[in-house]
Amino acid sequence: MITISEVLVRVLVATVLGGVVGIERERSERAAGLRTHAMVGLGAAAFMILSAFGFKDILGAQAVVLDPSRVAAQIVTGIGFLGAGTIIFQREMVRGLTTAASIWAVAAIGAAVGGRDVRAGCWYYYTDIGGVSRSKTCGKSLVSGSALPFAQPAF
Secondary structure: OOOHHHHHHHHHHHHHHHHHHHHHHHHOOOOOOHHHHHHHHHHHHHHHHHHHHOOHHHOOOOOOOOOOHHHHHHHHHHHHHHHHHHOEEEOOEEEOHHHHHHHHHHHHHHHHHHOOOHHHHHHHHHHHHOOOOOOHHHHHHHHHOOOOOOOOOOO
């Protein structure tokens, strides 16, 4: 069973990592800023936590089969749909691809953190978003696992 403090830390980490991406987007005066990216990270983490722990009470029932990976797949689908709405084609020019990609990457970060893999969430943030030079101090405490003892890979 997961404790409330673990849920809060996972959701908070996913929200902060998404928010940092959003701050960078807002500073560049791009669409989908701080609130959007923070909410995408929070939502993806919350769905993964719900998928993994929200249905434990019916797990023992007859003819009930749970597959937590289905929720992760639906996060990808839903965020893909949201990202598609940000892409605009005007006069032989495509706009919004970077916005769509950043939303999609933040959803992956949130899903990784919510799925108990805080290390992978930070790694995705550093590699996909390019935050290595901007957030080295924050990442060291999270990636080392010293600040979060339950931050072990889920596999």
